[in-house]
Amino acid sequence: GAVVSQHPSWVICKSGTSVKIECRSLDFQATTMFWYRQFPKQSLMLMATSNEGSKATYEQGVEKDKFLINHASLTLSTLTVTSAHPEDSSFYICSGLQGSNTGELFFGEGSRLTVL
Amino acid sequence: AQKITQTQPGMFVQEKEAVTLDCTYDTSDPSYGLFWYKQPSSGEMIFLIYQGSYDQQNATEGRYSLNFQKARKSANLVISASQLGDSAMYFCAMREFFSNFGNEKLTFGTGTRLTIIP
Numbered sequence: 001g002a003v004v005s006q007h008p009s010w011v012i013c014k015s016g017t018s019v020k021i022e023c024r025s026l027d028f029q030a031t032t033m034f035w036y037r038q039f040p041k042q043s044l045m046l047m048a049t050s051n052e053g054s055k056a057t058y059e060q061g062v063e064k065d066k067f068l069i070n071h072a073s074l075t076l077s078t079l080t081v082t083s084a085h086p087e088d089s090s091f092y093i094c095s096g097l098q099g100s101n102t103g104e105l106f107f108g109e110g111s112r113l114t115v116l
Numbered sequence: 117a118q119k120i121t122q123t124q125p126g127m128f129v130q131e132k133e134a135v136t137l138d139c140t141y142d143t144s145d146p147s148y149g150l151f152w153y154k155q156p157s158s159g160e161m162i163f164l165i166y167q168g169s170y171d172q173q174n175a176t177e178g179r180y181s182l183n184f185q186k187a188r189k190s191a192n193l194v195i196s197a198s199q200l201g202d203s204a205m206y207f208c209a210m211r212e213f214f215s216n217f218g219n220e221k222l223t224f225g226t227g228t229r230l231t232i233i234p
Contacts, residue, residue: 107207
């Protein structure tokens with residue numbers, strides 16, 4: 001199956017710093033990528049939907065200035081958590097949509113962010 | 117090798133019938149967790165049920181139950197009395213915990229598209 005690679009898999013940073021998480025589709029072109037945030041034993045919460053070459057669409061309640069999403073190419077989307085705070089500590093996971101809206105969705109392995 | 121395998125890309129089930137979605141997993145770690153998520157067309161992943169590797173009993177949440185067979189490394193989702201609103205993609209996922217620096221990894225299966233027929 002298609003592979004989505006997420007990097008880094010875990011990161012620890014100081015409060016106030018920015019952290020970038022990369023999401024790459026390794027063997028397919030993902031015109032659409034989704035970014036999720038997950039709290040322990042809870043559902044993944046969709047943060048935003050990004051389409052290649054256009055601005056991301058953020059879900060209600062998600063601060064677009066805090067969570068910067070860039071989808072510059074068909075194989076790479078990045079999430080930058082700016083001025084991170086301890087409450088931003090979470091598990092972030094991306095997924096890439098192969099093909100049309102009814103195409104298969106492939107998930108990255110997730111990135112654990114811990115803000116001290 | 118696939119960490120999480122869902123062998124049913126699509127299923128059609130009559131309304132009010134029970135349905136079983138298959139999931140097998142592969143890990144050598146003794147501590148892990150298994151999840152089932154539902155993803156409607158809106159895109160959000162909806163958490164359904166969780167089973168920890170050390171849990172003695174099968175997890176149940178309303179109409180959802182997880183048939184956890186540890187020796188077979190299977191974690192099938194059972195939905196009783198299916199409803200039209202159950203039509204969605206369903207993902208099985210496994211969270212592995214690693215001892216170094218509290219690292220963990222969440223691996224999803226490719227999903228099963230369930231369609232409930234009225």
